[in-house]
Amino acid sequence: MSKIGMYVFYGFTIYFLIDFFLKVLFSIITKCTVEKTLYQKRMNHKINYQYYRPVSIIIPINGSEQEFINCLESVVNLDYKQFEILLIAKCDQKESYLEFIEKNKLIKVSRPFKKVLDTKKIDCIYEGFYKNVPVTFVLKEASILPDDYNAGVNIARYPYILTLKGNQEIKKNALKEFVRTVMQNEDVVLCSGVTIKKFKTKNLFSFLENWRITNLFVKNTCFEIWNGNLFFSNSFCFFKKDIFLEMKGFSLKNGFIDGSFLARFHIFLKRLKRKYYIRYVLTANIIEYPLMGKEKNFLNEETKSFLLGLLHNKKLLFQPKYGLLSFFTYTYYFFFEFLKPLFLLIEIILVLSFLFTSQLSWWIVLVLIFLFIFFPLWSYYYNYTSLKKLLKERKTEIDHVIIN
Amino acid sequence: MDSFVKIMYLFLGVFLLYALFQLFSFLYINYRKIKRKVQQIILKKFMKKEGILYVSLAHENFLLHKLKKMDYFINFVEVTEESEKGKRENYLMNLKPVFEKLISKYEKKKISFQVYFVSFLEKYPIIYNDDWNKIVEYLIQCCSSKSIYLRESALSSLYKIGNESYLEEALRNMNYLKINHPTKLLTDGFIRFEGSINNFAEMLKENISNYSDSYKISCLEYFSYQKIDFRKGIFQLLSSPEETKEVKLACIRYFANSIYEPVSKMLYELLKEDQDTFEYAAVAANVLKSYPSKETLKHLVEALRSKNWYVRNNAACAIVSFATEKELESLKNFDDKYGREALMYHISMKKDVVKCQK
Numbered sequence: 001m002s003k004i005g006m007y008v009f010y011g012f013t014i015y016f017l018i019d020f021f022l023k024v025l026f027s028i029i030t031k032c033t034v035e036k037t038l039y040q041k042r043m044n045h046k047i048n049y050q051y052y053r054p055v056s057i058i059i060p061i062n063g064s065e066q067e068f069i070n071c072l073e074s075v076v077n078l079d080y081k082q083f084e085i086l087l088i089a090k091c092d093q094k095e096s097y098l099e100f101i102e103k104n105k106l107i108k109v110s111r112p113f114k115k116v117l118d119t120k121k122i123d124c125i126y127e128g129f130y131k132n133v134p135v136t137f138v139l140k141e142a143s144i145l146p147d148d149y150n151a152g153v154n155i156a157r158y159p160y161i162l163t164l165k166g167n168q169e170i171k172k173n174a175l176k177e178f179v180r181t182v183m184q185n186e187d188v189v190l191c192s193g194v195t196i197k198k199f200k201t202k203n204l205f206s207f208l209e210n211w212r213i214t215n216l217f218v219k220n221t222c223f224e225i226w227n228g229n230l231f232f233s234n235s236f237c238f239f240k241k242d243i244f245l246e247m248k249g250f251s252l253k254n255g256f257i258d259g260s261f262l263a264r265f266h267i268f269l270k271r272l273k274r275k276y277y278i279r280y281v282l283t284a285n286i287i288e289y290p291l292m293g294k295e296k297n298f299l300n301e302e303t304k305s306f307l308l309g310l311l312h313n314k315k316l317l318f319q320p321k322y323g324l325l326s327f328f329t330y331t332y333y334f335f336f337e338f339l340k341p342l343f344l345l346i347e348i349i350l351v352l353s354f355l356f357t358s359q360l361s362w363w364i365v366l367v368l369i370f371l372f373i374f375f376p377l378w379s380y381y382y383n384y385t386s387l388k389k390l391l392k393e394r395k396t397e398i399d400h401v402i403i404n
Numbered sequence: 405m406d407s408f409v410k411i412m413y414l415f416l417g418v419f420l421l422y423a424l425f426q427l428f429s430f431l432y433i434n435y436r437k438i439k440r441k442v443q444q445i446i447l448k449k450f451m452k453k454e455g456i457l458y459v460s461l462a463h464e465n466f467l468l469h470k471l472k473k474m475d476y477f478i479n480f481v482e483v484t485e486e487s488e489k490g491k492r493e494n495y496l497m498n499l500k501p502v503f504e505k506l507i508s509k510y511e512k513k514k515i516s517f518q519v520y521f522v523s524f525l526e527k528y529p530i531i532y533n534d535d536w537n538k539i540v541e542y543l544i545q546c547c548s549s550k551s552i553y554l555r556e557s558a559l560s561s562l563y564k565i566g567n568e569s570y571l572e573e574a575l576r577n578m579n580y581l582k583i584n585h586p587t588k589l590l591t592d593g594f595i596r597f598e599g600s601i602n603n604f605a606e607m608l609k610e611n612i613s614n615y616s617d618s619y620k621i622s623c624l625e626y627f628s629y630q631k632i633d634f635r636k637g638i639f640q641l642l643s644s645p646e647e648t649k650e651v652k653l654a655c656i657r658y659f660a661n662s663i664y665e666p667v668s669k670m671l672y673e674l675l676k677e678d679q680d681t682f683e684y685a686a687v688a689a690n691v692l693k694s695y696p697s698k699e700t701l702k703h704l705v706e707a708l709r710s711k712n713w714y715v716r717n718n719a720a721c722a723i724v725s726f727a728t729e730k731e732l733e734s735l736k737n738f739d740d741k742y743g744r745e746a747l748m749y750h751i752s753m754k755k756d757v758v759k760c761q762k
Contacts, residue, residue: 010408017415024422031429043478043520052588107756112745114713127753183586184552367412375419382426 002359009350012343016371019336027379029225030218034386037282052179053160055083056241058152060145061166062291063093065100068166075164076131080176083162084134086155088148091123091139104130106137117150117249119143125155145234146250146258153244161244165235167289174284178238181279188277190239190265192220192232193284196391200289209290212302214384219332220280227277228329230262230313231306236286243269251312256301259309263316266325282390310338344372436475443476447483451495459498467502472509474517481524493530500531504538511542515551522546522557529564540570547574548581555585559593566599568607579615590622595629605632612637617648624654628661635664642670653687660691668695672703675719682712689718696726705735708743720746724754 057075061068068087075085089097100106106128120141127136140151149163162178164170178191194217199206216231223229234250234257247268250258262278269276316322316330351368354360450463470476484492503525510521525531525539532539546558555578562570578585597604608623609632615623620641627634641647642655656674659667671688678685689707692700700722707719724732724747732751738744 013408014411017411020415021418024418027422028425031425035429035433040516043516049589049592051592109752109756110745110749112713112717112742112749183589186586364408364412367415370419371415379422 012347023379026218026222027383030221031386033221034390050081052183054158055160055162056156056158057083057162058086058149059164059166060088060148064096071166071168074169076133078175079172080179086136086152088138088152090142092142094139101126104128113155115154116245117154119147119151144256146252150249159241161241162238163235167291169287171285177281177284181281187275188279189243191279191281192237193281195233195236195286195288197288211380214387217387218383223329224280226324228325229278229280230329232262234258254305254308257305259305260312263313443479444483447480464502468505471506496528496531507538507542519553519557526557526561533565544574548577548583556589563593563596564598568599568604572607579619587618587621591625594626609634617651620651621654624658628658631661635662656687656691660694675703675707678710678712678715682715686714686718689715689722693722693725709740716743716746720750724750
């Protein structure tokens with residue numbers, strides 16, 4: 001029994017070593033990519049356009065004007081000028097928006113639109129301008145975030161969509177960076193950038209959230225190499241409207257956030273045999289402020305959507321037609337993210353049992369402690385500094401502090 | 405157990421390499437920062453020494469030797485940008501032979517470096533805009549590159565020079581090599597052309613029939629924006645069965661700005677063709693705003709019954725733009741529900757605009 005246990009222990013240790021090697025590799029690739037991006041940033045040669053393709057920016061809002069005004073201000077100050085704003089609000093909170101509607105002289109219209117995506121009922125639409133930018137204010141029945149985005153896409157006038165949230169602030173150059181990516185290659189169907197979350201107080205949840213974001217940043221930077229990204233935030237995506245409509249928009253099955261939409265994009269476009277690219281743009285960033293009292297839910301929602309998204313796309317596992325997306329990205333997420341907590345638990349039980357029966361030497365235990373505790377913290381800190389550097393180098397472009 | 409110990413050693417070895425990588429990257433980044441500052445100080449001192457009217461041979465040789473390296477070139481650009489405006493241009497003009505010689509080095513470099521070099525040239529056309537020279541030749545060659553950034557930077561330089569024959573050559577090459585440059589960038593570039601608009605438009609008129617679709621569309625959009633009179637030529641393009649849908653749509657859009665009565669009949673016909681492709685009908689409805697008449701109104705009202713949302717919407721918008729109050733009043737009870745909805749939306753929008761203006 002102990003021999004079998006020993007083999008199981010070896011197997012799991014090797015699994016954790018592979019995980020370790022991959023993490024080292026990802027960390028090095030990320031560092032090099034960040035440095036390359038900053039070097040290219042110094043060679044400021046990129047095409048500088050304020051008008052290229054029109055974009056509809058969809059912002060679901062919640063609560064009073066104070067909750068979304070910073071987001072709206074950051075959007076109005078973007079250095080790309082060809083866009084409209086769609087604010088999606090809940091009709092049961094109508095009274096809290098009346099002041100905003102009156103102040104900006106938004107007018108109620110009977111705007112006809114094509115309801116391609118099935119969403120909750122739209123109560124009424126107001127149109128007008130906010131600081132010379134066309135604004136459409138939509139009041140609809142309360143629903144989850146993906147439903148609000150779907151409703152926004154139905155009403156949007158323009159061929160490209162950018163999704164945001166009321167508690168975010170977009171950086172001045174972010175939209176221009178996305179448009180540049182599309183300009184560079186018309187086959188780019190979807191892009192996302194780096195999201196930073198800024199917590200009012202530093203605690204365990206803010207640390208865990210930063211940990212999650214940093215890990216996602218590292219993986220997205222690496223998987224970008226073979227066009228194999230699988231997880232982008234719903235609330236910071238830039239995509240082609242027609243393709244989004246063809247694949248029936250965000251799914252409402254996954255709850256508050258649709259964690260599987262990127263996988264569906266891949267599956268849909270591969271099935272059509274279309275040439276496409278999904279890009280992770282390091283130079284496009286947003287800051288997200290968790291809502292008061294929802295800091296803990298925040299983490300749960302993201303993690304839950306990630307796990308559900310992974311499980312809903314099981315068909316991506318070991319499928320030759322999806323190439324590296326299946327054999328590397330999905331496999332990595334499935335075995336080294338999804339199953340990791342389970343394997344870690346088994347490994348700890350085995351180590352403790354072998355330690356009590358004196359079958360393991362003390363230095364191997366030390367190495368394992370290093371592997372499980374010290375190394376993740378070390379690599380997290382290193383990656384986090386890379387992320388910080390990427391944002392800090394460009395602090396001239398925004399007016400406020402970026403990172404906590 | 406032995407093999408397990410070996411694996412542990414392997415793990416420690418990789419970790420050590422990781423730590424070394426971090427140390428090395430930290431040292432390398434700081435080394436580059438220091439190197440950059442030192443190079444900038446050297447360059448500033450040299451530039452101060454040099455006169456405005458001529459540059460010494462020693463300085464030319466020094467720059468020729470140093471500017472081959474990308475880092476040094478970036479520093480050079482940053483230092484020149486910081487220097488005084490009038491002096492800077494004179495200094496750079498004197499360095500024309502250096503840049504001509506540098507071309508042979510830069511055309512072999514990575515695309516991103518070439519883009520940087522060309523974008524520098526784009527900023528200072530004064531270096532090379534006097535006559536046909538090696539730099540212009542290189543810029544024309546860059547217009548046929550695979551990189552959109554390099555193409556756009558090179559084209560921008562040519563727009564700044566304002567010589568239509570250089571652009572003719574560049575566009576001919578791009579068209580021949582089937583380079584797909586975004587239409588919007590080309591149109592915007594044409595608008596930025598700093599030479600004679602008439603000469604440039606004449607050049608485009610002569611060549612438009614030889615161009616591929618995306619170039620044709622750019623030319624048409626440019627004619628439309630600058631209101632260049634080429635109505636007969638464009639009407640012929642629109643009537644030609646060989647032209648593609650996108651080109652024909654651009655032709656139709658041209659007639660929104662340049663009124664040409666013979667085209668209105670064709671637009672009425674296109675308005676009815678919304679079964680297989682709705683685009684012709686939708687664009688025609690939009691353009692008919694510029695041809696207000698009773699007959700136009702009759703056709704647009706008919707288009708309100710279209711099954712396509714875009715056709716209905718554009719037809720409603722066009723009707724509201726020129727129909728009288730009486731005509732609009734009579735249409736308020738229009739029998740098609742969707743058509744009436746579109747019409748009512750545009751009427752309400754018009755009223756709101758009037759209110760705001762008051």
